[in-house]
Amino acid sequence: MDAPSGCAWPPTPDFDSWPVEHLPVEAATDGRIVTVTWDDGRVSRYHAIWLRDNAAEPQTHSPVTREQVGHPWDLPEDLAAASAGVAEGGNVQVTFAPEGLTVAYHPGWLRTLDYSNGPRDDLGNIAPTCWDAGSLEAPPAFDGTAYLEDDGTLLAALEALKEFGIVRLRDVPTDEMAVQRVAERIGTIRNSNFGFLFDVRTAPMESRKSADSNAYFSGALAPHTDLATREYEPGLQLLHCLVNTTRGGQAIYVDGFAVADHIRRTDTALWRAITGIEWTFTNRSPATDYRWRAPLVVLDDAGNPREIRATTFLRGPLNVDSGDVEAAYAGLRAFQTLAAGDRFRMTFDYAPGDLIVFDNRRILHGRTAFDDASGERALKGCYMEREEVLSRIRVLRRAIRATSAI
Numbered sequence: 001m002d003a004p005s006g007c008a009w010p011p012t013p014d015f016d017s018w019p020v021e022h023l024p025v026e027a028a029t030d031g032r033i034v035t036v037t038w039d040d041g042r043v044s045r046y047h048a049i050w051l052r053d054n055a056a057e058p059q060t061h062s063p064v065t066r067e068q069v070g071h072p073w074d075l076p077e078d079l080a081a082a083s084a085g086v087a088e089g090g091n092v093q094v095t096f097a098p099e100g101l102t103v104a105y106h107p108g109w110l111r112t113l114d115y116s117n118g119p120r121d122d123l124g125n126i127a128p129t130c131w132d133a134g135s136l137e138a139p140p141a142f143d144g145t146a147y148l149e150d151d152g153t154l155l156a157a158l159e160a161l162k163e164f165g166i167v168r169l170r171d172v173p174t175d176e177m178a179v180q181r182v183a184e185r186i187g188t189i190r191n192s193n194f195g196f197l198f199d200v201r202t203a204p205m206e207s208r209k210s211a212d213s214n215a216y217f218s219g220a221l222a223p224h225t226d227l228a229t230r231e232y233e234p235g236l237q238l239l240h241c242l243v244n245t246t247r248g249g250q251a252i253y254v255d256g257f258a259v260a261d262h263i264r265r266t267d268t269a270l271w272r273a274i275t276g277i278e279w280t281f282t283n284r285s286p287a288t289d290y291r292w293r294a295p296l297v298v299l300d301d302a303g304n305p306r307e308i309r310a311t312t313f314l315r316g317p318l319n320v321d322s323g324d325v326e327a328a329y330a331g332l333r334a335f336q337t338l339a340a341g342d343r344f345r346m347t348f349d350y351a352p353g354d355l356i357v358f359d360n361r362r363i364l365h366g367r368t369a370f371d372d373a374s375g376e377r378a379l380k381g382c383y384m385e386r387e388e389v390l391s392r393i394r395v396l397r398r399a400i401r402a403t404s405a406i
């Protein structure tokens with residue numbers, strides 16, 4: 001809905017877009033609460049202190065940065081909404097006492113942030129859809145060029161990534177820097193001791209004498225997450241296939257949330273073991289000594305899996321109560337056996353130009369062994385954080401809303 005001619009919607013204390021779908025028809029106040037009645041009958045209640053704290057005016061928010069420059073603890077203790085009304089055009093106007101300051105509120109912003117009618121998700125999270133080999137035979141696929149050049153394709157890919165934890169870009173140019181360009185369409189790359197970008201490639205036997213990861217050999221890699229040795233396990237990993245002429249080396253991807261959920265539904269003792277007993281993860285290196293303790297499956301406040309910690313080849317000696325040792329191993333065996341089994345494991349061959357983006361705290365990855373004498377194999381990768389994906393999704397959605405907003 002556009003602002004009436006000759007009018008403009010008031011500023012908001014952010015850079016977001018707030019489509020106006022409903023207009024206020026009445027606003028009143030008892031001093032402490034401003035009550036707004038909307039054209040669809042909804043009644044919203046806003047506290048005077050909340051409205052004053054979120055006023056988009058220069059004493060409270062910088063008009064340049066939109067960050068707060070005024071603080072609620074500096075406001076008068078007897079702050080009240082002295083009057084409230086609906087101005088011509090549909091803005092809600094509130095005059096505060098004892099300041100005498102009048103602030104106009106954007107109706108789209110005010111309606112969306114109506115906290116009085118139930119909790120709302122102001123993070124814009126996308127709920128995961130768990131999958132197994134039967135329900136998702138291959139990652140959702142997107143054309144690499146379209147991903148790089150078209151924001152609509154980028155948004156669709158990132159939404160699929162949040163839902164399924166994995167997407168495959170096809171036909172991405174096979175130059176060494178392409179993975180960085182793909183990553184930076186989302187946000188900032190996370191550096192690590194394996195490098196800003198890292199290579200997983202067949203290498204001369206001589207150079208393998210100083211290899212710092214099993215990945216640099218040609219053996220099979222059991223499904224795992226990377227860097228559980230860190231307090232903050234990377235939220236995202238990108239792997240770009242530049243060349244693959246070797247025999248073997250099939251890609252393996254597994255939804256760790258689905259494996260965890262299966263165990264939760266089928267075996268209470270194993271569930272307690274994988275969510276309650278901490279393993280110590282330690283990297284092996286002459287130069288670094290990263291360590292972290294965590295259970296295999298870390299739960300969120302609602303009791304659902306938040307992250308999988310399964311860098312199983314970087315486990316330190318188990319160091320827990322004696323009574324938990326066998327349960328810990330039983331939990332690990334159950335989880336990894338399910339992850340490697342046909343029910344949960346997605347497999348496919350990497351083709352040059354394939355670029356897999358996956359949630360490293362949810363999706364386990366691995367490979368079958370390959371014959372490194374049979375050809376060349378080169379993957380280039382990097383890490384990022386989950387929050388980069390969510391930030392990009394929000395900004396892309398903001399741009400879409402702006403075209404339908406006022």
Ligand SMILES: [Fe+2]
Nearest residue numbers: 215225226365
């Ligand atoms: Fe890995």
